[in-house]
Amino acid sequence: MPEGHTLHRMARLQRRRFVGHALQVSSPQGRFATDAELVDGRVLESVEAHGKHLFQTFGPDLVVHVHLGLWGRFPNRRLPADPPRGQVRMRIVGPTHYADLRGPSACELLTEVEVKAILARLGPDPLRRDADPDEAWARISRSRAPLATLLMDQSVIAGVGNVFRAETLFRCGLPPLLPGRDLGRDDWERLWADLRAMMRDGERRGRIETVTEATLGAGDQPDSACASAVYAYRRTGRPCLVCGTPIARESHRARNLFWCPTCQGERPGKH
Template identity: 50%
Template structure:
């Protein structure tokens, strides 16, 4: 599932490439036909992310809210003047690229026929965006969208977010901190990779009950996730290793083989102490940690 950094990259891309334009909106698949009819021709006024949810704000108090889930992705294309990423979301084989690979020739914008089950297609002045496979795609007014956002926990990528609600929610819970980090009502945008890597970097046992952690530890954990996620936004990849963990390998070359400290490294030696990395399922997702570094 795309984690919060990917959705913030999506918001940035929509802001850079489509805000201020009257967009042609359609639903080739048909499952968003009514919403597309309402939005067709409306000006996109803003794009924002909160956790794993994307909010596209259209003129007329209309918001297209989406959640990519496990399989969703936005793909993009356009004229030779369009400089967006080719795809952001679940299809990792496509990747998140700063410059798309298949620009159309110069001249009028001629989007290709939709490929696959395209829930929503947005077409602007120089490019288009196709949404496939989302877990959620709804049309709301601003009050409804704000109510949905308010149900989520604070987002570490929001520089103005107050971590106090996150700290309070964890400290009153008996659930393992490794489970609480994945609960979007507790903290928005942290997924399986950031969970494993941030807990390792803070030396915290993922099975420790939330209530066993003090406020200082939790504020450090919040700051760790914020820093890791900002790096993810910048790189378009989740890279959590430090230079000392990958001697001679630069940050840009770290992904995938040298990008993570414990995630998907079950049985391999810990990069810090050599102990085999452990893994087990926690609330339906594989959790990775070092039994020595995270006592």
């Protein structure tokens, strides 16, 4: 599933290429056809991302909400547009670029009230300027749930997926199964700052690269997973890049969890 940096990069590119222009909006697949007619020919006023959600505003109570889900894609390409191929849920065409949305879990026209209802269910997004980390801390510091669960809970922190979860826990030296209420405030501030830095870098690059030269140690050289140079994600059994211990994996709430048993050993509680 695309993580939050992907949506923010998508929003940035769409703002640059489509905002301020009257767009042609259609649904070659047909599943979004009725709503597409309502915004076709209208000026796109803004594009915003919050977590894994994208919101395209065409006017009052005319907001297209997109969630890519597991398989969704929404690439932008230069004109002229190729004929639609496959199941294109929505096509938008601007003066210089077009974008085809395929395979989303959500593509719907919402009112502003409905948008606010979605946002109310989401936690702070580390990539947004209006994010309040204290909001997430308030929930984490009271929870018995492990960090591995809390970081993937979009109502706690919006935009974090499996890759960022594995990598920030490794980089901060935190055990994945540490209960949220046992996380110290200093560790939380370090965790939030690390998430912001990694996700900003991912948004800028268009890919996730978390390994730094300063942290390489006894293990082998970084390899690519999801077009990324990473410490733990999908490196089961490979030597930790810092200490050489084999990276561990187990299933956690139907998702794979990756960590280094040495670098992420048990830590003391709050301090």
